Amino acid sequence: MLICLTASHKNAGFDMLERLSASSEHAAPRLLDGHPAVQGAVVVATCNRFEAYLDLDTPEGDSPVDAVHDAVRAVGEVAGLEADELRSTFGFVHGNAVAGHLFSVASGLESVVVGEGEIAGQVRRSLERARHEGTTTPELERLFQRASQTSRRVKNRTGIGAEGRSLVRLALDLAESRITDWSAVRVLLVGTGRYAGASLAALRDRGVNDVAVYSPTGRGPRFAASHDIEAVASGDYAMAAAGADLIVTCTMVEHHVVDRELLELGRAELAVSEGTLPVALLPGRGSTDAAGQADAATPADAATSDAPRQLVIDLGLPRNVAPDVVEVAGVELLDLETIKIHAPLEEFGATDAARELVDRAARNFGRVGDELDLAPAVVALRRHVFDVLDGEIARARSRGDDDGRTEAALRHMAGVLLHTPMVRSREYARAGEQQAWLEGLEAIFGIRPEAEAGSAASSADDAERDVL
Numbered sequence: 029m030l031i032c033l034t035a036s037h038k039n040a041g042f043d044m045l046e047r048l049s050a051s052s053e054h055a056a057p058r059l060l061d062g063h064p065a066v067q068g069a070v071v072v073a074t075c076n077r078f079e080a081y082l083d084l085d086t087p088e089g090d091s092p093v094d095a096v097h098d099a100v101r102a103v104g105e106v107a108g109l110e111a112d113e114l115r116s117t118f119g120f121v122h123g124n125a126v127a128g129h130l131f132s133v134a135s136g137l138e139s140v141v142v143g144e145g146e147i148a149g150q151v152r153r154s155l156e157r158a159r160h161e162g163t164t165t166p167e168l169e170r171l172f173q174r175a176s177q178t179s180r181r182v183k184n185r186t187g188i189g190a191e192g193r194s195l196v197r198l199a200l201d202l203a204e205s206r207i208t209d210w211s212a213v214r215v216l217l218v219g220t221g222r223y224a225g226a227s228l229a230a231l232r233d234r235g236v237n238d239v240a241v242y243s244p245t246g247r248g249p250r251f252a253a254s255h256d257i258e259a260v261a262s263g264d265y266a267m268a269a270a271g272a273d274l275i276v277t278c279t280m281v282e283h284h285v286v287d288r289e290l291l292e293l294g295r296a297e298l299a300v301s302e303g304t305l306p307v308a309l310l311p312g313r314g315s316t317d318a319a320g321q322a323d324a325a326t327p328a329d330a331a332t333s334d335a336p337r338q339l340v341i342d343l344g345l346p347r348n349v350a351p352d353v354v355e356v357a358g359v360e361l362l363d364l365e366t367i368k369i370h371a372p373l374e375e376f377g378a379t380d381a382a383r384e385l386v387d388r389a390a391r392n393f394g395r396v397g398d399e400l401d402l403a404p405a406v407v408a409l410r411r412h413v414f415d416v417l418d419g420e421i422a423r424a425r426s427r428g429d430d431d432g433r434t435e436a437a438l439r440h441m442a443g444v445l446l447h448t449p450m451v452r453s454r455e456y457a458r459a460g461e462q463q464a465w466l467e468g469l470e471a472i473f474g475i476r477p478e479a480e481a482g483s484a485a486s487s488a489d490d491a492e493r494d495v496l
Contacts, residue, residue: 032121036077048078051107056163062102065095068165070158075345124394134179140368148179178389210234216272217241219279220251270294277348287350408477
């Protein structure tokens with residue numbers, strides 16, 4: 029059984045999503061240890077959602093409630109959150125609805141910016157991480173591979189992603205009211221993470237020419253070289269931050285990379301370099317009077333008398349920017365929580381077409397999944413019929429079937445006899461009545477099939493190709 033635990037911008041606060049995202053790399057292995065029924069787990073964590081996709085091995089008729097509660101508890105332990113709080117927040121999707129939900133997520137239909145392009149890659153990387161951690165299963169593999177195929181189909185057949193929608197572009201759209209001439213804007217890009225390349229491309233589309241990058245993890249020079257921009261050294265970071273008109277942060281480190289102290293230090297360093305602030309007023313070099321008291325003037329006072337206007341866009345989760353930056357004169361912060369408030373309404377025509385494709389793909393996934401349940405029984409029936417057929421052909425040959433007509437007639441009859449049971453197996457599976465078909469098989473032929481992994485997998489692939 030597939031289930032999904034989901035927290036997103038639709039049902040969870042930003043603080044909770046931040047905590048869940050920060051712990052996502054450790055969640056899947058812990059989920060497998062939480063309950064013996066959990067056979068596999070894939071965790072999808074983005075800036076606006078945390079989802080755990082689980083493959084449960086539960087006998088027919090048994091309730092998955094205990095396994096779900098243990099999974100919620102495991103997520104809470106990893107993230108440092110109370111299980112009761114998570115239970116009241118998490119959405120719960122199970123059965124065939126899981127495919128529809130993931131396909132919709134991967135296609136950008138559940139994003140803050142409907143149709144955003146980044147989510148498909150994030151879903152794909154989630155599966156890759158689960159493979160690396162050894163937490164995936166064949167059914168989760170099938171689910172996520174079909175999700176990637178569906179997202180590509182939605183992108184290619186509808187206009188929902190035609191404009192390169194993304195949080196990055198929405199953030200820059202919101203910045204338009206503060207910026208009159210993009211070509212004159214000095215930009216500092218902090219981070220080389222998942223949004224860095226998209227941020228740079230979106231900035232260049234608007235005519236930005238002056239972009240520098242700083243990476244707290246040391247990847248800045250390589251990113252700068254590959255994108256033909258300037259890299260900022262650690263020693264110059266504060267001054268570069270203070271001198272930028274626009275700072276865009278998109279790093280995955282779990283601490284603030286921009287805060288009030290950094291900007292005030294950078295402004296003081298700029299003032300010193302311009303000769304408007306004595307070196308003695310830099311932090312750690314303040315002068316004292318005869319009584320040993322520090323000079324009343326501060327770097328912030330001296331460096332912000334004519335404070336420049338700065339916009340800081342924080343695309344990181346966990347937050348890259350400390351809330352106290354807004355205490356610095358002239359600084360405005362645009363973070364994910366603010367951005368989602370201004371997300372545009374859906375374009376109903378393109379969205380409806382996309383949802384129709386997603387629904388169709390989900391139905392196909394469910395239909396194939398149901399038919400997979402009968403795959404071992406179908407294999408067993410075919411083996412039974414063809415074993416009988418081979419015996420009858422051998423007897424016909426021993427009696428002088430020289431021209432092969434008897435063998436041909438027997439093979440034709442076997443095909444005719446198998447046709448109706450095969451058709452009925454699919455019909456019963458799609459109606460959710462697999463058990464009735466299995467009982468009929470046992471009553472008529474005395475066949476009790478055992479699952480054969482190899483034969484079932486082959487049948488699954490053939491069936492999936494038929495419906496995609």
